[in-house]
Amino acid sequence: MKVLGICGSPRKxxxxxxxxxxxxxxxxxxxxxxxxxxxNKDIELCKGCMTCEAAGSGNPGVCVIKDDMEPILRDMLAADAFVFGTPVYFYMLSGLLKNFMDRTIPVWPMLKGKRAAGVAVAADTLALAIDNIRTYSDLLQLEWVGEVAAIARDPGEVAKNDEVAAMLTALGRDLAACR
Ligand SMILES: Cc1cc2nc3c(=O)[nH]c(=O)nc-3n(C[C@H](O)[C@H](O)[C@H](O)COP(=O)(O)O)c2cc1C
Known part of the structure; x- marks a missing residue:
């Protein structure tokens, strides 16, 4: 069982x-x-050319952009489960995570059935970020395991919340549980 965590925050x-x-x-x-x-990765914006789409006439499954997404997509195909994480930015997921999701278009049908979870953190209003991750996961037909949402503003703040820490531990346990 391989679990891949994907962090959409531009800061530690x-x-x-x-x-x-x-x-x-x-x-x-x-x-x-x-x-x-x-x-820390070189991940350009999706060009929207659609040449990677299986039904397209280009090069199905292969992105025209040669950057760090190439090995990352291989890692995703090899993983059994994902946990996506984002700070809440203007009530939604971060641009960093959204662009990453867009760049999974060459392989997205091949990720079906893998497990997925989401974590999000906001200064005061969680709004749509978990829904954004859940929508992506549902579209890909990933098996949703659960989510943890927290309120914290400054780096290090969330670590002081014991209740959130316990929920994160439980989520990790659920993600790793064999079917
Ligand atoms: C561009 C930007 C937009 C933000 N928008 C929201 C928001 O809509 N609601 C909110 O509660 N916090 C918002 N925040 C605060 C962050 O969600 C919060 O500081 C969070 O802890 C950041 O997570 P991180 O430490 O992992 O980067 C925003 C922060 C930034 C930089």
Missing amino acids: GNTEWMLGRVLESAKAEGADVELLLLR
Whole structure:
């Protein structure tokens, strides 16, 4: 069982801490885990050319952009479960995570059936970010395992919330649980 955490925050802050907690818990259950920090990767914007689409006349499954998404898509295909994490930006998911989702278009039908979870953190209003992650997961027909949403503003703040920490541990356990 391989669990891939995907962090959509541009800073080392609350989202990264939350994902770390989930992965730590999944690892304790015997899963292989990896945390992907999107901010450290070269991931261009999707060009919208659609040449990667299976039904298209271009090169199905292959993106025309040669950047860090190439190995990341291979990692996604090899993973059994994903935990997506985002700070809430203007009531939604971050642009970093949204662009990443757009760039999964070459392989998205091949991810069907993998497990997925979401974590989100906002200063005061959680709004749509978890729904955004859930919508993406449902569209891909991933198996939704659960979510944790937290209120925190500054880096390190969420780590002081024991209730959130316990929910993140439980989520990691659920993600790693064998079917
Ligand atoms: C561009 C931007 C937009 C934000 N929009 C919201 C928002 O709509 N609602 C909210 O409660 N917090 C908002 N915040 C605050 C962040 O969600 C909050 O600081 C969060 O803890 C950041 O997570 P991080 O530490 O993982 O980056 C925003 C922050 C930024 C930089």
